[in-house]
Amino acid sequence: MGGYKRFGILLCLGVGLLLGSLVGIPVAGAEGEALKVDTGDTAWVLTSTALVLAMTMPGLALFYGGMVRRKNILGTIMQSIVVLCLVSLIWITVGYSLAFSPDQGGLIGSLEWIGLSGVGSAPHPTYGPTIPHQVFMLFQLMFAAITPALITGAVAERMKFSALLLFAGLWSLFIYVPVAHWVWGGGWLGQMGAIDFAGGAVVNITSGVSSLVCAIVIGKRTGWGSDHMPPHNLPFTLLGTGLLWFGWFGFNAGSALGANGVAGTAFLATQAAAATGALVWMGVEWMHRGKPTVLGVASGVVAGLAAVTPASGYIGPFSAILIGAVAGVLCYYAVYWKGRMSYYDDSLDSVGIHGVSGVFGILATGLFASKAINAAGADGLFFGNAGLLGTQAIMAGAITLFSVVGTWIILKVVDAVIGLRVSADDEQVGLDLSQHNEQAYSHE
Amino acid sequence: MKIVRAIIKPFKLEEVKDALMEIGVQGMTATEVKGLGRQKGNKETYRGAEYTTDFVPKVKIEVLVADKLVPQVIETIARSAKTGTIGDGKIIVSELNNVVRIRTGETGDSAI
Numbered sequence: 001m002g003g004y005k006r007f008g009i010l011l012c013l014g015v016g017l018l019l020g021s022l023v024g025i026p027v028a029g030a031e032g033e034a035l036k037v038d039t040g041d042t043a044w045v046l047t048s049t050a051l052v053l054a055m056t057m058p059g060l061a062l063f064y065g066g067m068v069r070r071k072n073i074l075g076t077i078m079q080s081i082v083v084l085c086l087v088s089l090i091w092i093t094v095g096y097s098l099a100f101s102p103d104q105g106g107l108i109g110s111l112e113w114i115g116l117s118g119v120g121s122a123p124h125p126t127y128g129p130t131i132p133h134q135v136f137m138l139f140q141l142m143f144a145a146i147t148p149a150l151i152t153g154a155v156a157e158r159m160k161f162s163a164l165l166l167f168a169g170l171w172s173l174f175i176y177v178p179v180a181h182w183v184w185g186g187g188w189l190g191q192m193g194a195i196d197f198a199g200g201a202v203v204n205i206t207s208g209v210s211s212l213v214c215a216i217v218i219g220k221r222t223g224w225g226s227d228h229m230p231p232h233n234l235p236f237t238l239l240g241t242g243l244l245w246f247g248w249f250g251f252n253a254g255s256a257l258g259a260n261g262v263a264g265t266a267f268l269a270t271q272a273a274a275a276t277g278a279l280v281w282m283g284v285e286w287m288h289r290g291k292p293t294v295l296g297v298a299s300g301v302v303a304g305l306a307a308v309t310p311a312s313g314y315i316g317p318f319s320a321i322l323i324g325a326v327a328g329v330l331c332y333y334a335v336y337w338k339g340r341m342s343y344y345d346d347s348l349d350s351v352g353i354h355g356v357s358g359v360f361g362i363l364a365t366g367l368f369a370s371k372a373i374n375a376a377g378a379d380g381l382f383f384g385n386a387g388l389l390g391t392q393a394i395m396a397g398a399i400t401l402f403s404v405v406g407t408w409i410i411l412k413v414v415d416a417v418i419g420l421r422v423s424a425d426d427e428q429v430g431l432d433l434s435q436h437n438e439q440a441y442s443h444e
Numbered sequence: 445m446k447i448v449r450a451i452i453k454p455f456k457l458e459e460v461k462d463a464l465m466e467i468g469v470q471g472m473t474a475t476e477v478k479g480l481g482r483q484k485g486n487k488e489t490y491r492g493a494e495y496t497t498d499f500v501p502k503v504k505i506e507v508l509v510a511d512k513l514v515p516q517v518i519e520t521i522a523r524s525a526k527t528g529t530i531g532d533g534k535i536i537v538s539e540l541n542n543v544v545r546i547r548t549g550e551t552g553d554s555a556i
Contacts, residue, residue: 228497230490295490336492349491 035123038130041258045131045139048254052142055247056084056149063240063298064153064348070232071430072157073440078431079152079161083168087145090172092116095144096137098173099180100127106188108181126186128257139254140180147176147203153348154211155218158427161435163418170410171210179206179399193388194395195369195378197266198255200310200361201399208355209400210407211346217411218420220345222427234295241298245274248305252312262374266312270305273312273324277304280328288336296332299353303331307357307364314369314377323364327357359396366392445540445553446509448517451479451533452525454503463524464507467516471556472507483531502533508543508556 061080065073087095097113104110113119121132128136148168155164182189183196196202221229231237252270256263281300286292307327308320315323335352338344346352366389369380379385414420421427426434433439452460457474464472478499485498509517518535526532545555 228495230488230493230495289489289492291489293489299491339492 035125035129037121037123037132038258041128041130041260042132042135044259044263045128045135045254045257048250049135049139049142051247051250051254052139052146053084053247055244055251056142056146057081059240059243059247060146060149061240062236063244063302064156064237066233066236066238066240067231067295067348068156069229069430070441071432073232073236073432074438075161075431075435076152076156078436079159079164080149082165083149083152084145086165086169087148087172088141090169091137091141091144095173095177096140099144099177100137100140100185103181103186106182106191108178108187109185130258136257139257140184143199143203143251144172144176144180147199147207148172150203150207150350150354151211151214153350154215154346156221156347157431158221158421159218160419160422161431163414163420166418167410167414167420170414171407174410175206175210175403175406176202179402182399183395189395189398192391192394193378194391195314195365195388196310196362196395197313197365197377198252198309200306200358200365201395204306204309204354204358205362205396205399206403208351208353208358209403211350211355212344213404213407214411215344215346215351217408217415221347222424224345225342231295238294238298241301245301245305248274248309252309256313262313262376265316265373268317269308269312269315269320272317272320273304273308273327274301275304276321276324277301277307277328277331280304280325281332284329284332288332299331299335299349300328303327303353303357306354307331307361309358310361311365311368314365314374314380316370316373319368319370323361323368326364327360330360331356359400362392362396363389366390445543445556446511446514447538447540448507448509448514448521449536449538450505450521450525451477451502451536452505452521453527453531453533454501456525456527457503457505460505460521460524463520464517467520468513469507469509469517472505475504475506477502477504479531479533481531500531508540510553510556 057080061077064080065076068076093115094111096116096119097111098109101109101112116134116137119133119137121134123129123131124133124136127133148171151171152164180202181187183194183202184190223229248270249267253263253267256266278297278300281303282292282297285296304324304327308323311319311323331353334356335349338346338352365380367381369378369388370383371377371379378388381389411420422431422434450460461472479502480499483500485496485500488495488497507517514537518537521535542551543555544551
């Protein structure tokens, strides 16, 4: 019970901070007197915000839910939806401020904007100069929410719900927030010239490599390798894939922070990469295993989407097609070799699909980015600038190292306080009944 | 009295049911089951993880039969469930000691 008490204290602290912020902390200096809100830009970013929410719930929830065994679907969905809710509150109280407020030493923001103090309807000069600051914050909230939800794929069917909650809260605050600051919030990686249009590093690398650590630390599912564990509801997985694809337009094109040409090119790159990733995975699987599968096509779509994410606003459609194609092949083999090697049980392939395509996408940005497409971006190797690739590699390496070490520490803390894994009996009975006293498919 | 059980291919259920009702059988129970026999299973692949399922979906029907009708029931089921390919199934006959109609309390042959 000690773990629950500690969690309760953390929760009260969070609520206290929120209430405290409402009491009236002095507003930070007025910004954006000269900045005008553009209704078209604002409408698009608001829409994109909602689209990205749909990616988590029900997109990811069903994508993952359909892939687990029927006794675990509710537990899986529960993880996505509750992480979304928890991170929303963390973000609004302290997360956004720490990630995006003025930089302290290149590493983190401050609590200047705690409880969204100073974050109002006026635009911020660098965070969407034509949209209300609050809208930018909300858009970023959805990114913060989906990132830890992605990790749930690696620990599917065996993590204690209370442990997942505590882990997600800590990970969001101590891993996501700093990395978001480093890349997007004025921190050292952004200062260095590293670019990540919509979250290849901030979302996919962080969650992808953290997933690897989680899968290794929590251990394999009981019976993995010998028991049959096929997906119990692939139609749900495909439904989730559709929602992820749909929502990803908000993820990428919304990152243009305006209803403009860059949004259009990002949208185009997204579609091109998704479609190519799907067909390439399908083709490789067809040749390799004899039949194309729908789960393969779904996986290829996601691999293409994840890989093109950091480059989407900086590249043309044919670069996107190339990126999607390579991602399809890379991720296909990453997943296949994970199965062959059997070193770790990344149940729903968060590592193979998000991690691998995240790293590849960041490096590909260093190759394919072009100022001709987006003058606010940079030129990559194929457009005459070899330096960007090196910068991107540093970003990928630094974020990987930070995520791996940080995640490992958080896992050890959570394990000590609550225990990470469900008991053997609970795992056998399933998460739905053991963690939530619910059964997904009643016989009534 | 006897219980006649038949494991049949699922798509044959309607045909077997119709044939039995034609000879005067008024009740039966059908259950979805998995069967293993000379019929080979299927190969399934999910992201590179391959499964061979040895068990094949079947349907089991159970009919309660008065002794004198048993040969006719067996012949009817065999005729309507047969396809000629491996996996057609089996018919099993067991002794039935007693049967009770819950609504009326009738027992024996009048409860069938």
